[in-house]
Amino acid sequence: MLLITCPHCGPRPELEFRWGGEAHVARPADPSALDDRAWSEFLFVRNNPKGLFAERWNHAHGCQRWFNALRDTHSDKFVATYPAGAPRPDIAAEDAR
Amino acid sequence: MSAQAYRLPQGGRIDRTRPLAIRFDGETYEGYAGDTVASTLLANGVHLMGRSFKYHRPRGLLSVGTDEPNALLSVDRGPGRVDPNNRAGAVEAVDGLVTGSQNRWPSLGFDIGAVNDLLSPVLVAGFYYKTFMWPRSFWDKVYEPIIRAAAGLGVAPEGPDPDRYAHRHAHCDVLIVGAGPAGLAAALAAAGSGKRVMLADEQAEPGGALLHDPRATIDGLPAQDWVAQTLAALDGHENVVILPRTTAFGYYNHNHVALVERVSDHLPLDQARDLPRERLWQVRAGEVVLATGSHERPLVFADNDRPGIMLAEGLRVLVNRYGVAPGRQVAIATVGSSAYTAAADLAAAGIRVTIVDVRLAGDCAADVAFAAQHGIEVLAGHTVVGSKGRLRVSGLVVAPLRADGSVGARRTLPCDCVGMSGRWTPAVHLFSQSRGKLAFDAERDAFLPGTHAQAERSAGACAGDYDLAACLDAGFAAGAAAAGVSEARTFQASPTRTGFQPMRVLPTDADPGRVRAFVDFQNDVTAKDLKLAVREGFHAIEHVKRYTTTGMATDQGKTSNMNALGYVAGLLDKELPTVGTTTFRPPYTPVSFGALVGPSKGALFDPVRRTPIDPWAEAHGAVFEPVSLWRRAWYFPKAGEDMHAAVARECAAVRDGVGIFDASTLGKIEVVGPDAAEFLNRMYVNGWSKLAPGKCRYGLMLKEDGFILDDGVVARLAEDRFHVTTTTGGAPRVLALMEDYLQTEWPDLDVFLTSVTEQWAVIALQGPRARDVLAPFVSDIDLGNEALPHMSVREGFVCGVPARLMRVSFTGELGYEVNVPADYGRAVWEALWEAGRELGITPYGTETMHVLRAEKGFIIVGQETDGTVTPDDVGLGGMVSKVKPDFVGKRSLARPDLVAGGRKQLVGLETEDPHERLDEGAQIVLDPSAPVPVPMLGHVTSSYFSPACGRTIALALVADGHARMGETIHVTTMAGFARATIRDTVFVDAEGVRVHARDS
């Protein structure tokens, strides 16, 4: 079970959280302006890297807040967690090891 | 045979003042407190303990530890307390314990299944894959039942397990796994730091290998005295928790380690009942020290599996720890030095010992000299080519190795026990589970911990340190580092006999294709099987494993994996590390389901949510059904009524009089704030800005992909306050979706979301007389049709209780939903019910609710929808706002596939036979005589007998259904097909006048 550090509550077991997919995929301000291809990219296409991945987590059984995390998908190490809306920390994969 | 004929006159850590007796296969055997089942049986000369899995060959104990592959016993502690596949050496003997062998019929001595042994030339690797392919029709009826009957280890207990199992979560700074020399030294180092330390060991008492070592000394003390002194020292530290009988079986992410503690199996049977049987520990450790030791490898030679042939160190354990002579005359076959210590200990106990060392005399001279000091004969440069005996070994067949590598003349060493020592395999299981990378160490011919993935250290034999002083030093250093202390310490200890010569399969003069030299004892995998697998093209070790089954089942190849790997590498002419190793997965040793389940069984398995009105429903004979986590009243049968009759009566009551229904399970979310209406505009397909306070509106919510997620009535209580209802099962996901958008997409909106599902009890009064029942209880709200029309809401008092009173209907009749604080729910319900009795008020359940809404064509999300259904598909396209620039899912409604023709659309169905009730989920076809595969048009989503229509009705999703009105289709039934006609979805009161109650 992962140990996840909620930026608001501190380290808590994974049981308390819900995963929310890739982070920093903003909903388009005007979806009607997107053609079908662009809209389907937004809806369905996500990155799935081996290595650092910015992903959304919700502290569902805690403060219920959404936040973002940088996790190494290979090692499952969390490099950083940060509040929703904050920019992705500038950490390179090699620095995270 | 006299009792305990093989008990040595002295020695061992057993308590000879506390005799006990156990039963094995119906016979009684005596032993002492401190014995295991294995040591008790061996003290009585019983070596035959089981039959092998595939060939049913007689088998005895191979190891005394948890790596045992053969001696798997069924242990019976009383009714319901039967546990299969216990390793005989790991079960502590308890007076009165009933044990039995497995995998044999009719008896262990005479086992019909042993015919498989004669068939072994055909039962080769991959036999099942090759044989049971044809004819195909034989699989279900013939092959699978036979295979299933023959397969499996042990018999699963029948009936519920009466024992209790506990769960415990813990945190510590340093978790040490293994309390042998390395683990104890680590604990000593960490204890003084004041950090929280946990020391877990799978055995009955801490000490590991030191418990069976009478020769070793540590810092001048006999090793066992050092253990006692160390445990006493640790006991003085409040920050140290020692857990004996506790196996760390799983190493998960972020130093989450799962352990199982055997709490009471070792206690006298009558004392064990007050305690849990086992306790599952889930520990989150800051640092982990792995001191898990190592396993001895067997030697691979022909017929190396007879009862009495064991691992050499196991013999040492029997003699020194249990005071048991494993035989009178023992032959020890070895490729390394450690077996000489075992031989010396056996000789010291008065057992005649001969050593057969495969190494040439020049390669083991120091060991031979050591043996000479103890009067032990050594046949150096000899190989083992076979064994004699049937139910117990009676001789070991050996032959000298010539300088050219050929095998000389055979001779048989008479013996009643054989020890074999094929060097050591570090127990890297937990390290590997932690995702650490193993590194092959050629000198030790073993995989050792390499690259670490978590905050963990390995020390002692599991890291390849076999020398006692090295184990102690490494353990102390690991403990100190884990606890963050700088203290360093070295230990003085007696030297350990180490060193060996790698030997995959012992040289033989026999045709290797004709002998059975077992590599994996549990799965009956021989060297020949591995060779066949490689010859047939299985070159990856994971493939070899699955094809031959080597390394599988309860022991997970603890004794066999390295021999198998080395042999396969040799066959492929590859270096061992390039063949790789199979993946170590939890659990390290088998874990009972009881420990994993813990208290989460019965009523605690999945806690039931009950409404405040639930006790009333139960008292009034309701039949319940589960709806998500809730239990809901399904229908209220009167004496003699079946479900059909009860539902028909309840439906008629609502259509003609008044029914009362517990709707408390509806999800309720309060949406509050200056931007509440704007927020709902973005979440729902329809608009909310123009909804006046005091009004309700049916809302439909999509996911971003354009498909229906949920629906429900939304009441506007004030400019900035909405009372949102959701489906019973959808409440959590709707709130979660709302929170997600609010927090991450529109944090600028000033809105608060609060779940109030549990705060309000909801009592639905439905039917033409609903107002008559309600009116006497309401004084401050005008219930008149003009003042409170359909789809309105008022806050006021009902029965003197603050209430949110909505005039809404899911039945098509005049209806109210009375929301009162949950604690008042039952009182208000009972008041309304009592007052309504003279009007014939009828409590109704979810089934009637379903029928009534289906008669009106109202959808149920999750029944008419399945996550691929759009508003237009279910005829609700008109609800979708044309003026709102955006809402969740709007853009997707224009996706090509969502506007294409051929989509399945909701329609009504009427069967040709008015009494034929279709199956929900039944497929719909246009032409049942069309060639297979018959094109399917859609499926039935809801189907009921409608009392109002006097016939059955159904809703269905049918391709292009809206354009098929009046068409005849065919629906699959258990008997064939039923003809039905497509029609609109509203079966009752198509004009929708009843809900407005204008004539009242």
Ligand SMILES: [Zn+2]
């Ligand atoms: Zn939190």
